Amino acid sequence: xxxxxxxxxxxxxxxxxxxxxxxxxxxxxxxxxxxxxxxxxxxxxxxxxxxxxxxxxxxxxxxxxxxxxxxxxxxxxxxxxxxxxxxxxxxxxxxxxxxxxxxxxxxxxxxxxxxxxxxxxxxxxxxxxxxxxxxxxxxxxxxxxxxxxxxxxxxxxxxxxxxxxxxxxxxxxxxxxxxxxxxxxxxxxxxxxxxxxxxxxxxxxxxxxxxxxxxxxxxxxxxxxxxxxxxxxxxxxxxxxxxxxxxxxxxxxxxxxxxxxxxxxxxxxxxxx
Amino acid sequence: xxxxxxxxxxxxxxxxxxxxxxxxxxxxxxxxxxxxxxxxxxxxxxxxxxxxxxxxxxxxxxxxxxxxxxxxxxxxxxxxxxxxxxxxxxxxxxxxxxxxxxxxxxxxxxxxxxxxxxxxxxxxxxxxxxxxxxxxxxxxxxxxxxxxxxxxxxxxxxxxxxxxxxxxxxxxxxxxxxxxxxxxxxxxxxxxxxxxxxxxxxxxxxxxxxxxxxxxxxxxxxxxxxxxxxxxxxxxxxxxxxxxxxxxxxxxxxxxxxxxxxxxxxxxxxxxxxxxxxxxxxxxxxxxxxxxxxxxxx
Numbered sequence: 001x002x003x004x005x006x007x008x009x010x011x012x013x014x015x016x017x018x019x020x021x022x023x024x025x026x027x028x029x030x031x032x033x034x035x036x037x038x039x040x041x042x043x044x045x046x047x048x049x050x051x052x053x054x055x056x057x058x059x060x061x062x063x064x065x066x067x068x069x070x071x072x073x074x075x076x077x078x079x080x081x082x083x084x085x086x087x088x089x090x091x092x093x094x095x096x097x098x099x100x101x102x103x104x105x106x107x108x109x110x111x112x113x114x115x116x117x118x119x120x121x122x123x124x125x126x127x128x129x130x131x132x133x134x135x136x137x138x139x140x141x142x143x144x145x146x147x148x149x150x151x152x153x154x155x156x157x158x159x160x161x162x163x164x165x166x167x168x169x170x171x172x173x174x175x176x177x178x179x180x181x182x183x184x185x186x187x188x189x190x191x192x193x194x195x196x197x198x199x200x201x202x203x204x205x206x207x208x209x210x211x212x213x214x215x216x217x218x219x220x221x222x223x224x225x226x227x228x229x230x231x232x233x234x235x236x237x238x239x240x241x242x243x244x245x246x247x248x249x250x251x252x253x254x255x256x257x258x259x260x261x262x263x264x265x266x267x268x269x270x271x272x273x
Numbered sequence: 274x275x276x277x278x279x280x281x282x283x284x285x286x287x288x289x290x291x292x293x294x295x296x297x298x299x300x301x302x303x304x305x306x307x308x309x310x311x312x313x314x315x316x317x318x319x320x321x322x323x324x325x326x327x328x329x330x331x332x333x334x335x336x337x338x339x340x341x342x343x344x345x346x347x348x349x350x351x352x353x354x355x356x357x358x359x360x361x362x363x364x365x366x367x368x369x370x371x372x373x374x375x376x377x378x379x380x381x382x383x384x385x386x387x388x389x390x391x392x393x394x395x396x397x398x399x400x401x402x403x404x405x406x407x408x409x410x411x412x413x414x415x416x417x418x419x420x421x422x423x424x425x426x427x428x429x430x431x432x433x434x435x436x437x438x439x440x441x442x443x444x445x446x447x448x449x450x451x452x453x454x455x456x457x458x459x460x461x462x463x464x465x466x467x468x469x470x471x472x473x474x475x476x477x478x479x480x481x482x483x484x485x486x487x488x489x490x491x492x493x494x495x496x497x498x499x500x501x502x503x504x505x506x507x508x509x510x511x512x513x514x515x516x517x518x519x520x521x522x523x524x525x526x527x528x529x530x531x532x533x534x535x536x537x538x539x540x541x542x543x544x545x546x547x548x549x550x551x552x553x554x555x556x557x558x559x560x561x562x563x564x565x566x567x568x569x570x571x
Contacts (some may be wrong), residue, residue, distance in 0.1 A: 006374035010363070017362040085358035089415075092324045092352040093375045094344060273326050 003095045007103025012110065015073065021111050024069050028119030031061050036123040048223045051137025055144055058123060062116075063217050067155040067184055069115065073108045075176040078268060079169045082185025088273035098270050101160060105153070107144045107263070112152040120145050144224050150253050151208040154216045155180075157260025171254035184217050209244045219252035274339070276301050277423050278323065283332035285318055285478075292318040293478040296332075300454045304423070305433040305445060307465040310475035312568060316458040317352045317355060319475070320425050324352055324530055325455070337422050348376075351421035354426045355458075357412030359403030365411050368400060372415045386414045391440070405432040413441065417448075424448065426457040430464055434472035442468040462486075462558035474565045482565040486558075495556035496528040499537065506546040514544060 015021050035057040081087040090100065120141055127134040162175040191211055198204050212218040226246055278300040285293040293315045300306050308316050321327045323334060325342015339345040358370050369383040387396045391412040400408065409432045416424055424445075430438045445455055445468070459465050465472065472480040472489060484491055502524045503511050511525055512518055515537075518525040529537045541551055556564075 002377070003375055005484075006371055010360075010367070010371045014360055014362050021389065084360065085354065086360060088321070088326055089352060089354050089357065089412075091326060092345040094348060094377075095375050103422065144427060264449065271322075 003099050004103045008106035011104050011107035024115035028115035032119035032123045036126045040153045048129045049133045049136045051134035055140040066148050066152050070152040070155035071159045071176040075172040077104050078163040079172040108156050113149045116148045151220045153257035154260045157264045160264035161267040216256040219249045224250035230262045279335040284330050286330045294550040296480050299389045302447045302452045305455040305469045307469040314475040351416040351424045353412045353416045358399045366396040390414045392441040424455045440526040460561040476566045493561045498554040499527040500552040501525045502550040504549045513522045
């Protein structure tokens with residue numbers, strides 16, 4: 001346990017000096033504030049409180065930003081050590097490879113959680129100050145926060161796996177960007193294209209819900225939007241959200257971090273320094 | 274006493290390359306063994322196998338009675354990699370505290386350890402600002418953590434100036450006195466000289482020589498070089514008396530096998546006043562080393 005903690009403390013210190021802590025917090029807080037302030041306009045017509053509407057916007061923000069921050073922090077984890085030449089020495093120490101990964105995860109996830117909590121906290125503070133009825137949106141915001149951390153864990157694990165596979169930071173960075181584009185941007189576009197072509201056939205009714213659950217980013221969006229009172233205020237995914245039971249998207253959110261970390265472990269075990 | 278490190282018939286093949294072939298070696302407690310060889314001779318590969326970083330193709334390795342890379346072996350073995358590196362954003366002290374905790378030791382030892390390798394003043398500066406020699410010292414400090422029974426040091430003196438090198442070997446002598454075994458590698462025999470108990474020469478993955486410096490000197494049996502300086506004008510006369518000599522200006526260069534050394538000295542002494550000076554050049558350490566490492570390649 002002490003080995004995991006000292007690894008986490010050292011990684012956190014490095015992230016602090018490399019400005020990753022500052023970058024993550026500034027991005028999350030900045031975007032959250034912008035969305036909170038800009039999202040205030042449509043509240044009147046929807047009949048929901050201000051914070052609930054903001055949560056819908058923050059969900060869309062988190063889907064893009066949390067995986068990106070997670071990958072940016074994690075892609076260097078193994079490949080960077082290999083390139084600097086610090087990996088062989090580390091692996092002769094009495095620390096298991098799982099402990100190395102868990103230590104790094106603890107630090108990186110901690111930073112991400114800090115950024116999420118500060119960002120969402122700001123959004124809540126601003127909303128409640130402007131309109132006391134916004135307190136009604138707090139449960140949704142809380143749900144968004146912890147699912148964001150789980151989404152981050154998924155992409156941090158994926159980043160470690162890519163980092164172990166590519167062995168070089170430049171290669172790992174490329175793979176990380178590819179993964180982000182694939183899961184967060186192109187996946188939905190692809191689904192949309194198939195649905196349009198399918199025109200209400202087998203894919204739309206049967207395969208589409210499974211395809212949404214199979215992507216951690218989509219499962220995250222589904223869970224938060226279908227659980228939130230602001231589902232109707234959100235994007236077109238709201239319709240699909242209604243068709244998929246809540247427990248299924250929750251299960252996807254819970255299983256993905258485990259799967260990603262197991263993949264990272266398997267990839268790291270195969271690294272020979 | 275049982276040996277700290279036992280290697281028997283160790284062989285390692287990489288894709289198409291025989292990195293190590295049939296190497297056997299034991300290192301006893303308190304013994305310091307130098308591993309010599311060119312780049313690519315197999316020194317680092319052998320060390321990585323001993324540390325459990327890469328698996329052997331065949332053969333057996335026992336480290337402190339355990340298999341390489343096992344928890345028990347890792348607890349008792351310290352490693353200093355070639356061109357040791359650390360994260361540039363950490364200070365020497367922070368890095369060492371981390372390593373101390375990984376070995377379950379008190380992190381407060383960081384400063385005394387750094388002072389021991391002469392880095393007390395730089396402990397709170399970031400490693401990114403260190404010179405190569407200073408990084409090497411941090412590497413050495415981390416290898417001293419706990420009381421390792423075996424230290425595996427890959428070219429530990431590269432980047433160190435002659436004074437630091439001397440201090441470094443003094444430190445190693447302290448460790449071996451306490452019963453630690455040391456296996457260190459180097460490019461050159463001149464670097465390890467009389468500071469190691471035993472020398473092992475690897476060439477293309479094979480062990481080509483093993484023994485003390487004296488053993489190697491005797492078994493190499495390299496010729497002695499003699500430089501005879503003639504008094505004005507006597508050079509041709511001396512050349513006639515020593516037919517094997519090559520004349521270089523006023524001097525004559527002559528090589529002879531160890532066994533005939535005394536006879537040649539006698540001949541030169543008989544020339545009396547005609548000789549201004551005589552210089553005897555025994556085979557250098559470099560000569561002995563290249564004798565073993567190049568002979569194996571042919």
